Each structure stands twice: as C-alpha cells, then as structure tokens.
Amino acid sequence: MSKGWLVAMVLVLSACSSTAPKTYYQLPQPSVAAAGKTDLTAARTLWLSHVSLADYLSTSGLVYQTNDVRYVIASNNLWASPLEQQLQQTLQSSLNTGLPGWTVSSQPLGAAPSELAVTVKAFHGRYDGKAVVQGEWTLQRGDRLLRQPFNLVLRLKDDGYDALVTTLAQGWQQVAQSIAAQIQRSE
Incomplete structure (x- = not known):
C-alpha cells in the first residue's frame, strides 16, 4: 500500500510541476540593401524619436483577440525582447532602406532633424484568422506637422504563432513602406 501511495504521489507532483515550454519570438529584420557611405553633413536626417x-x-x-471584446495575453508564447524595441529597430532599418539620401536614427542628428513618432494601438492576432496592425504616426518637419493613421488587417497564411508573427512583421513592413512614401511625397 505504501508503495502504491508513493507512486501515486510522485505522479501527481510531476503532473503539477510540468508546464508547457515557453516559446520566444522575434520580428524578422527586413533585408537591408547594401549602401555606400553616407555623408551625414549633407544627408537629410530623420529622428525616429519613439x-x-x-x-x-x-x-x-x-x-490574441478571442472575440469582439476579449483579448488573451499568451503566457508561453512570448516576445524575445520588448515589442516596442523590436518595432523601433525594424522600422528604423526599413526607413533607412526606403529613404535613400536620408539617415534615420534613434537619436537626433544635426541641428533640426525631422522627427517621427509612432503610436501602435493594435498589433495582435484575431479569432477570424487575421492579424491587426493599427495606429498612427506623426512627422514634425520644422513648423510643419503631418499625422497619418494606419490600419491593416491581414489574413494569416497558416495557423499558429509562427504564422501570426510572420504576418504581423509583414504588416509592420507595409507600415514602414507607407511612411517612407509619405515622407518622400511631402518633400
């Protein structure tokens, strides 16, 4: 009887202590085109302030949004580094590629750089198999101010968190391309 009790206790304790493994995700870095040296004294500068x-x-x-009003924050599917940091780094890299003749930095360079600030209001998966990337960006250039919302809803190609992160990254890349195009048009 005591052997059976001991085996049962070990099984119960091992079942309680086993947890699902944690999986960590990082947004893929956009491919960066080979670029030559940039003369920072001649280049236009864009400060990606935050x-x-x-x-x-x-x-x-x-x-993950489970219905119209409920959101779930995963406890085992985690960002490898803070999402804010990943979004800033990938946006800076994308803008450096998408704005030839510009230097995009996370620090103000020069006397009066243009300043870009981005607010992300949605960056999640949804119950209908879609990813949502929503927010707005503001560009301050001298005394001119340009504000532009973005709202992307993209269909996931597969189920699962890998597909979600890939689709969110594609949406963020589209936001970066849109920002670069608007900056070039506003010159």
Missing part, C-alpha cells in the same frame, strides 16, 4: 504601444501590448506575451 514607437509607443497601447498598454495591453506592453507585455512580454503575444496578444
């Missing part, structure tokens, strides 16, 4: 997130996105877990 990318800010809605509060519910400022967690380590990926976010």
Whole structure:
C-alpha cells in the first residue's frame, strides 16, 4: 500500500510541476540593401524619436483577440525582447532602406532633424484568422506637422504563432513602406 501511495504521489507532483515550454519570438529584420557611405553633413536626417504601444501590448506575451471584446495575453508564447524595441529597430532599418539620401536614427542628428513618432494601438492576432496592425504616426518637419493613421488587417497564411508573427512583421513592413512614401511625397 505504501508503495502504491508513493507512486501515486510522485505522479501527481510531476503532473503539477510540468508546464508547457515557453516559446520566444522575434520580428524578422527586413533585408537591408547594401549602401555606400553616407555623408551625414549633407544627408537629410530623420529622428525616429519613439514607437509607443497601447498598454495591453506592453507585455512580454503575444496578444490574441478571442472575440469582439476579449483579448488573451499568451503566457508561453512570448516576445524575445520588448515589442516596442523590436518595432523601433525594424522600422528604423526599413526607413533607412526606403529613404535613400536620408539617415534615420534613434537619436537626433544635426541641428533640426525631422522627427517621427509612432503610436501602435493594435498589433495582435484575431479569432477570424487575421492579424491587426493599427495606429498612427506623426512627422514634425520644422513648423510643419503631418499625422497619418494606419490600419491593416491581414489574413494569416497558416495557423499558429509562427504564422501570426510572420504576418504581423509583414504588416509592420507595409507600415514602414507607407511612411517612407509619405515622407518622400511631402518633400
């Protein structure tokens, strides 16, 4: 009897202590075209001052919307580094590629750089198999101010968090391309 009790106790304790493994995700870095040296004294400069997130996105877990009003923050599917940092780095890299003749930096360079600020209000998966990337960006250039919303809803090609992260990254790349195009048009 005591042997059976011991085996049962070990099984119960091992079942309680086993947890699902944690999986970490990083947005893929956009491919960067080979570029020559840039003369920073002659280049136009863009200061990417910040990318800010809605509060519910400022967690380590990926976010999934389960119905019209409920959101779940994953506890085992996590961002490898803070999402805000990943979005800022990938946006800076994309803009450096998408704005030839510009230097895009996370620090102000020069006397009066143009300043870009981005607010991300949605960056999550949804119950209908789509990914949502939504927010707005503001460009301050001297005394001119340009504000532009973005709202992308993209269909996932597969199920699962890998497909979600890939689709969110594609949406973010589209936002970067749109920002670059608007900056070039506003010159």
